[in-house]
Amino acid sequence: MEKLQAALAKARAARHEATETVRPGPVLRDQHVRKPSKSNTTETIWEALPRFDLSPAVLRQHRIIAGEANSDATPFDLLRTKIILQMEQNGWSRLAITSPEPSCGKTTLACNLALGLGRHTSSRTMLFDLDLGSPSVHEFFDLKMRYGLPEVLTDMIAFEKQAVRVTDNVAVSISPHPEKDPTRFLMMDRTAEFLDDIQRDYAPDIMIFDLPSALSSDKALAFLKNVDCALIVARAEYTKFKKLDRTEIEVAANTNVLGVALNGCRRGTLSDSDLS
Template sequence: MEKLQAALDKARKTRTGQPSAPPARRPPKPRLAADAASALDEMWEALAPFDLDDRQLVDHLVVAREVSEAATPFDILRTKAVLQMRHHGWKRLAITSPMPGSGKTTVACNLALGLGRQRDLRSMLFDLDLRDPSVHEFLQIAPRHSIGDVLTGKVSFAEQALRFGDNVAFSAANRSETDPTRLLLAEETADMLDEIEAAYKPDLMIFDLPSVLVNDDTRAFLKNVDCALIVIRAETTRHSQFDTCEREIAEHTNVLGVLLNAYRYSDHGKP
């Protein structure tokens, strides 16, 4: 009866010139999460890949590419950093030191490669020690463009960055910059990093920054990170230098922790 009544009503409206109601449209299908994940995978795969020379890595004390006893301290650092940053919802980590020669670039490269063994994480390392860049030397890579070209928008991140494995991207410098503070302080740089993070969705972004007490480059950039790791060197870094560095950093961002590098003695005073 209901079907018959509906047919009669439709015929009646047709006779009186009233259009019948259009059939209901199906709602558009929501975009599947798998499609977005696939597109993200393709963006990472499009980054130019490179391989590493184990002998060159050892020469620079970069040991975290594979599981080993030498890599264990960096694996511990990786785990502690990831857990603490997840707890606070942080993604951007600066690595710096009070003075040069403390081993911050060694720590940054080892942390990045240690994160690369964590298959469920995507990580990026940016060499922003623009007066004296060294990540490209540590890893023996030769990017076609310098990271400064990315920060100023001359080239895209996709054109400049290099990928190791499936899940670690390196944006290295291939030359020093004459006025790095201008780049590191610029809002254009902040916007560019936001765009890279939004497009590639890394779990961690690591920034190898200059030593705090030698110039104002690191102070200019710290507003762009969530936290900072301070690397000090045993028997070299003075307490006054560390104290000043920690206070300077704490004015601009969170101090994730302090790493004592090149400590050669046990609790009993034996090597």
């Protein structure tokens, strides 16, 4: 554990030196970089999304605990606040979440972060499951839907008929079925256009993208050009420093590295999620 903490400190110092000049985020097609105002039309479009009430028992089963303020949710609340401050400071709104390899807890963190952000009633959050080869957000939230993001991206179905609101100000777009060739959806021009349309029409304050692990394939790296920043999730006593270091290098080549969240820490060492 001490070796991993030292490695994270070393990576943090190296990351700070390498990112003194912040990489620019994606620019919308119409070149308007200012966040759209929440007009009456935006309110209407947002409220038109179907509402799905989450099951507290299902959430607990999958360790999704940040929807309510309590001591268990404190680590996610601290992480949420750090993320909000850094993203607001840089004018960012699109956050990718990835990990060096599977089983680091990135989807658990993404779902908790989305619901934690949802407790800020003055802002809106959208969570997209883009781990198209192995999607799981629908299982964590027990969302049983026929269509997923691939059907939206290929214009088979409209976004408003596929996405749902799980709270008043948190919307989720899932992918209920694994795709045989996920990379083609993540790389096609239509995906970038779709994100611009969503940002213009729904005006979310933060868009969270649950991506595949960065080292298992090229899927995550193929998408990073569409986001402002990325959070890397490592797992204590599981993630090797060499893999973490390689992931940071790969991610930093494509977008801004927001930080590293160390997941699965034992009590008495670090908090359950620590943004370095």
